Amino acid sequence: MLLKLLILDRDGVINYDSDAYIKSVEEWIPLPGSIAAIAQLSKAGWTVAVATNQSGIARGYYDLATLDAMHARLRELVAEQGGEVGLIVYCPHGPDEGCDCRKPKPGMLKTIAGHYDVSLTDVWFVGDSLGDLEAAKAVDSQPVLVKTGKGEKTLGKTLPVGTLIFDDLAAIAAELIHN
Numbered sequence: 001m002l003l004k005l006l007i008l009d010r011d012g013v014i015n016y017d018s019d020a021y022i023k024s025v026e027e028w029i030p031l032p033g034s035i036a037a038i039a040q041l042s043k044a045g046w047t048v049a050v051a052t053n054q055s056g057i058a059r060g061y062y063d064l065a066t067l068d069a070m071h072a073r074l075r076e077l078v079a080e081q082g083g084e085v086g087l088i089v090y091c092p093h094g095p096d097e098g099c100d101c102r103k104p105k106p107g108m109l110k111t112i113a114g115h116y117d118v119s120l121t122d123v124w125f126v127g128d129s130l131g132d133l134e135a136a137k138a139v140d141s142q143p144v145l146v147k148t149g150k151g152e153k154t155l156g157k158t159l160p161v162g163t164l165i166f167d168d169l170a171a172i173a174a175e176l177i178h179n
């Protein structure tokens, strides 16, 4: 059976983003409808994974324990609504470290595909930044832009051909569950 895999960017898609980075669990605030959307997708048989740049670690704004606490909170909130979150992969590196995992490089997407032993072709990757969409395109996944977070700003840029655009994660869940 083909795994129904959906990969999400975190900041600006699941939770509010900030130009000052999301530096604590208290600053990690779900966007309206995002927790319910993930729970509904999960209960509908979707595996929801996360691929997130977290250069705030390299920059010293917060530590791995804090990052893990944010992700524990995400899992807790989705579980309260009967769903579950799959693999969460993050890039802790800074922009100048030349790692293979920082988006727009597709390393995190490849890690997720390998974990679930599936192809990335046409797998939807939902993001709010151009780097998210470029990472998707690099591995023949389906780039999906949401207008939350930095999405409205990203809309003004040249998007990869074929990018799908939705208002928010709730709209994506509705599309995937009901079609």
Ligand SMILES: O=P(O)(O)OC[C@@H](O)[C@H]1O[C@@H](OP(=O)(O)O)[C@@H](O)[C@@H](O)[C@@H]1O
Binding pocket: 009, 010, 011, 012, 017, 018, 019, 020, 021, 022, 051, 052, 053, 054, 055, 056, 095, 129
């Ligand atoms: O959207 P995801 O990938 O989940 O996470 C983005 C965050 O890591 C941060 O990424 C930073 O970019 P730089 O890493 O400084 O280029 C800035 O855009 C911050 O506003 C943002 O909170």
Ligand SMILES: [Mg+2]
Binding pocket: 009, 010, 011, 012, 013, 017, 127, 128, 129, 149
């Ligand atoms: Mg983002």
Ligand SMILES: [Zn+2]
Binding pocket: 090, 091, 092, 093, 099, 100, 101, 102
């Ligand atoms: Zn990295």
